[in-house]
Amino acid sequence: MRFNEFKGTDKELESALVNTLINVSGDADDKNTTAEISFDAVREIMKNIGYPAFNYDVFKRLYDTGETLKNVIDDFDREKIILKTEKEAETDPEMDFDNQGSTDKVKQMAKSAMKRRQ
Secondary structure (H helix, E strand, O other): OOHHHHHHHHHHHHHHHHHHHHHHHHHHHHHOOOEEEEHHHHHHHHHHOOOOOOOHHHHHHHHHHOOHHHHHEEEEOOOEEEEOOOOOOOOOOOOOOOOOOHHHHHHHHHHHHHHHHO
16 A cells, blocks of 8 residues: 555544544533543544544544644543533633631641640
């Protein structure tokens, strides 16, 4: 096989991947949520539709060489892919504080310990 023959395969693979990710993103938009999918799930989907050699390195190469995936994907790593949706994912979600005043308790304990040291 010649190198040029592999080029067509990459376009088909990229198209199948983009269609899959758009479906996931569309479902999230319908529910007004953000979309995140594990890379293992994507690999399994791609295997089931006829691309058994799909892996992270292939994905990264497709992402780096094309623009189509960049229009669909917000962020990714070896574990998961975060998709662009109408509701954007929080990049740094706020801490979930309890209403028990735990920081006040820590301050109180610190003051008590300081009094014992004096």
